[in-house]
Amino acid sequence: xxxxxxxxxxxxxxxxxxxxxxxxxxxxxxxxxxxxxxxxxxxxxxxxxxxxxxxxxxxxxxxxxxxxxxxxxxxxxxxxxxxxxxxxxxxxxxxxxxxxxxxxxxxxxxxxxxxxxxxxxxxxxxxxxxxxxxxxxxxxxxxxxxxxx
Numbered sequence: 001x002x003x004x005x006x007x008x009x010x011x012x013x014x015x016x017x018x019x020x021x022x023x024x025x026x027x028x029x030x031x032x033x034x035x036x037x038x039x040x041x042x043x044x045x046x047x048x049x050x051x052x053x054x055x056x057x058x059x060x061x062x063x064x065x066x067x068x069x070x071x072x073x074x075x076x077x078x079x080x081x082x083x084x085x086x087x088x089x090x091x092x093x094x095x096x097x098x099x100x101x102x103x104x105x106x107x108x109x110x111x112x113x114x115x116x117x118x119x120x121x122x123x124x125x126x127x128x129x130x131x132x133x134x135x136x137x138x139x140x141x142x143x144x145x146x147x148x149x
Contacts, residue, residue, distance in 0.1 A: 018045035029063030042107035085122035
């Protein structure tokens with residue numbers, strides 16, 4: 001088992017994963033009417049926000065719009081980060097170049113021009129990151145939207 005990382009190293013590793021080309025994220029949502037819902041999506045990290053692109057009428061988009069919250073998971077089981085986030089805004093994929101260009105550059109696909117697609121801009125409120133059981137202590141890197149490092 002590797003030696004545990006300190007919080008600063010975990011934050012650096014997390015930011016490297018969030019800004020990597022073709023980053024993927026698992027997006028978990030729920031609604032009062034249905035079972036929890038989990039889907040993999042492409043991710044872009046833009047101005048300290050997680051940005052995903054999806055059909056506005058999808059279950060995921062509807063659940064996030066209704067509840068205003070989601071949980072994201074980044075990385076493999078033995079180097080995972082969990083990000084609790086709130087919906088900051090939803091915008092059509094053709095309506096904001098400050099999202100479209102950086103999203104297309106990082107996510108390795110360009111949703112602009114896709115009818116009915118939106119960008120959901122998600123503001124992290126809590127972030128946890130750990131590799132092995134020896135990193136469970138100190139795994140919270142962000143609380144109430146503020147980095148602890």
